[in-house]
Amino acid sequence: MPADVNDLKLVESILKKYSRKEDTVAALQELQQTFGYLERGHLELLAKQLSLPLVHITGVATFYTQFKFTPKGTYHISICRGTACHVKNSETLLKHVERKLNIKAGEITTDKKISLECVNCIGACAKAPAMMINEKVYGNLDEKKIDMIIHSLE
Template sequence: MENRILKKYPPKDRSYLIPLLQDVQDEFGYLPEQQLKQIAEYVGMSFVAVYGVATFYNQFRLTPLGKNVIRVCRGTACHVKNSANILTAIETELGIKAGQTTRDKLFTLETVACIGACSIAPVVNINEEYYGRITVKEIPKILSKYKKEEKLKVEHPIGVE
């Protein structure tokens, strides 16, 4: 971990645990175990206690996110419009469950309480794109778009001719 992160906070002061965890996650994209151990030592807590805090709050991640983060809305409007079927279809298509990342690190699947787009329920958000009034039949086509984009990046990296 960057010492500059630790240096922002006084040592042996547990009151800074949450901001420290937030800064480390901002730096790495998640909370690696080695960094949790360093934080525990720095603030004077056990690793188990720090791990407990990191797993208690759902803002923290212990594994890296995939390149494409899929968020399936499970709010009331989406629930009524069968978002459970959408979630199941995505899980089946990717071979993962909500909260997991594909082995190739291309997709992370999450559920959210509400995306805030109830008028176009059911809604799925992938990165910055929203898919409203989505149907199960559309899932393979939508996911293949992201798979193709990644394949193109691998085959034709920027700066390589």
């Protein structure tokens, strides 16, 4: 479970580990790892901590696709859209999941349980089509298999 974004003590304890400009990406990664996404207020605190303008922090954060600015669900589904997955119909699977969860890629279910996104390649090409739920990889998917996996989350 992601930590509470209002826990400023926790934010502080993370930020104090970083002091140099080169730490920007690593600090953002730890913030996201802890809270599930990047909260605007935390970015302001990071800017202060690194003595950098906020625009540097947001510039870096928005450049990399890993960083999210809205909360993720308890289960974050990343559908792989790499080449091998594409030729094995991952687009159809994506549409299927979108219909099933009634959300689009980049969105989260109303109960905040499941969020969905597309990623470019998770390197499980030999098991295409593949997806990741949090850090676990699932391969050789079809609609039935995805249904079973999603049901097991609920």
